[in-house]
Amino acid sequence: MDNVIRRRTVGARIGRAMLYAVLLLAALFYLLPLAVMLITSVKPLAEISPGTLLSLPREPTLAPWAKAWGEACTGMRCEGVGGYFFNSIAIVAPAVAISTVIGALNGYALTKWRFRGSELLFALMLFGCFIPFQVVLLPMAQTLGWLGLSSSRAGLILVHVVFGIAFTTLFFRNFFVAVPTELVSAAKLDGAGFFRIFWRILLPVSTPIIVVSVIWQFTQIWNDFLFGVAFSAHDTQPVTVALNNLVNTSTGVREYNVDMAAAMIAALPTLLVYVLAGKYFVRGLTAGSVKG
Amino acid sequence: MAALEINNVCKIFGSEQVLRDVSLAIDSGEFLILVGPSGCGKSTLMNAIAGLEPVTSGEIRIAGEEVTWQTPAERDIAMVFQSYALYPSMTVRQNISFGLEMRKVPRAEREAAVERVADLLQISHLLDRKPSQLSGGQRQRVAMGRALAREPKIYLFDEPLSNLDAKLRVDMRTEIKKLHQRLGTTIVYVTHDQIEAMTLADCIAVMRDGRILQLGTPDEVYNDPVDIFVAGFMGSPSMNFIVAILEGGAGDYRLRIATPEEEDLVLPWPAVRETPDMAGQVGREVILGLRPEHIGEEDARLGDRNEGTRITARISVVEPTGADILLQLPLGQGEVTARVGPRCRVLAGERLALRVDMGRAVLFDSETERRLA
């Protein structure tokens, strides 16, 4: 909304119209790759040729999607990306849940039960947000080996949880810091303990930041490729790795429509999560910065 | 037996000493008010009593039992926070009964308790609302209700009325007074409001820089302050401090006050209020403390039978407050405030005859600022 009060002159209107035009163009530009993917994924192979990237399919077909899901070859096997899609879900769901819960508890303890060195601890955790993933690949592989979790789904979940905690802790700490400490004091006087206060007083007001944490973690872990490729075996690979294998498997003709359909399948969940909960995401990120 | 006893409590935050050797004791059923300038450590002391902040040294006893290292829950204290601190996700009913629920009080009893305090505070119609749907005054009453639902050993109120408008504040003040008379529970109460302090307290503790300067009844603190700070802090408008020279000797002390462009004023000090300390100050500067109400107008019909010592002064400012009129007049090095009746007809710039009630005046040492007489 325009918060500036001024008279609407003709010039101002033209200026506004141009502004919208530019924004619209920019939006279209960013949507173009998605459109190309969608269009290509429902074209029969015969219709795909250079120069017709943007033309609509004459005979739309869902066959590439079906093939990508159930038949396309990813390396040696030809079972599509469907199975790997469920692999991803089996990794993402627990990893998101665990890292969010731990982040919430960390944020709660760091703000409402301060102890000597809690600020330092938080600063060190923040550091975790900035560590490039590549740096830890080898030590992490070693650790997983010691734990007997190499190439297992549990191992991959552990890696994602460990990396996610830095971010989820940051989110929850910044959210809880704005929640008045008197609430916790009042609950202590009322006789509630650490977990009771968390569960009954703080959690019910944390919906926005839970949404932020879940979306963020979901997107990060679902889109992860590096850890997936480094720490998984064939049957525990996430969909991103399978997608890469699918695209890189060269047997005869390049089936762009199948590639695109597989890419769409791999990208849909994050899109969906953002569309469904994006509103809360933006709201949660700015929560606490403004009163009310 | 003392309901609350604080012995030599110190609290240090980092390098800052916030409470310095605080000691006090109050009896069961007493209403103690803590006053003092912002940042003097009142809330810190409350938090120490509640067990929300550990003390650095010293000892706290509740009903005879040492509680210094007990958790807030074990101490059995209810507190009303300055910010109310109502649980935002709970209804008023849940807010009030939460403390009982945590203490495993059976449901029927909890409901009875909610009914009881809701009636008492007239919030029965609000029980199913969330705190965000309440006005400030209603929230305040809910905060009070949450404390009253339980029957703790001590209630702590940290500036509970500071967010209310003037009218509601006066009403709530009366309510709290009635409540205390009815329940007879021990209360510690922080306020910045002079009138709240004077009307509610059985006992007032005046604090400054983490120390208790004086602990006494409202009458003692008001009429018999230990030093200039306490004298100036209590009362509104505050006490006038006038630099004077002490003259004469035992049985005939006088105070000479030099006012620019006026003749020196000599006020006799009442013999009954002499103290041995005064002897050492003869010929030196002392500070005379006079409350505005101790400088009043002369009643023309009474003439010489008026009480107090006569002075005349050129009035510089006239401030009617409704109930009475405050006058500013030059006396000593600065201006002083006098309080006269609402019918006194005087204009700024006119001279007026006033009477000073030296029987209630106090005298301070000008260096140590301690009370002389």
Ligand SMILES: Nc1ncnc2c1ncn2[C@@H]1O[C@H](COP(=O)(O)OP(=O)(O)OP(=O)(O)O)[C@@H](O)[C@H]1O
């Ligand atoms: N957690 C803390 N860490 C460091 N210093 C603190 C902390 N809490 C309070 N202080 C300091 O202790 C002093 C006393 O604070 P306190 O809140 O007790 O003041 P107060 O008398 O309640 O003031 P007010 O009337 O403004 O509420 C202040 O100087 C404050 O800066």
Ligand SMILES: [Mg+2]
């Ligand atoms: Mg305070």
